Amino acid sequence: MGRLDCVITQNVDGLHQRAGSQQVIEIHGNAGRIKCAGCHASYLTREILDDLIRQELPACRRCGGVLKPDVVLFGETIPTEALNHALKKIRSADLLLAVGTSLEVYPAASFPETAKKSGAKVISINAERTDWDDSYDHRVYGNAAEILPRIVQAVKLSV
Numbered sequence: 001m002g003r004l005d006c007v008i009t010q011n012v013d014g015l016h017q018r019a020g021s022q023q024v025i026e027i028h029g030n031a032g033r034i035k036c037a038g039c040h041a042s043y044l045t046r047e048i049l050d051d052l053i054r055q056e057l058p059a060c061r062r063c064g065g066v067l068k069p070d071v072v073l074f075g076e077t078i079p080t081e082a083l084n085h086a087l088k089k090i091r092s093a094d095l096l097l098a099v100g101t102s103l104e105v106y107p108a109a110s111f112p113e114t115a116k117k118s119g120a121k122v123i124s125i126n127a128e129r130t131d132w133d134d135s136y137d138h139r140v141y142g143n144a145a146e147i148l149p150r151i152v153q154a155v156k157l158s159v
Helices: 045-054 080-092 108-117 144-158
Strands: 007-009 024-026 029-036 042-044 067-071 095-099 121-126 138-141
Touching: 007 080, 024 080, 029 045, 042 045, 080 108, 095 108, 108 121, 121 144
Parallel strands: 007 024, 095 121, 121 138
Antiparallel strands: 029 042, 029 067
């Protein structure tokens, strides 16, 4: 319907892309990719699966460096490019849907506040209450898989 600009996610499973979302900002990376710690070359996990099976520690085909899943591991920083892209989208949004998150992990926990300071409305869709509920403009409690299709249907009827 042309209403959703992007999805910003902490998930690393590629679910949003498989569900059909076109513009996905993965602030914690994607487990479907492998990245070189040296030259930052990127591979699809399935491309190096044979190497993973044969070797204990597969090497980058470009520089010979160590490969690791393209996800943010404990103690690592979120990639600056992904974070800046997410913040740019949030600051220009007129509505932010915070779906299925307790917002306990930063910097994502700051996204609703950033959106509100930029003039956006913020709606929380969660199965249960969170510590942040009082800061939202609207709250909807329930299963997101049931609620989101109802919202889409209501938007279709209002257009």
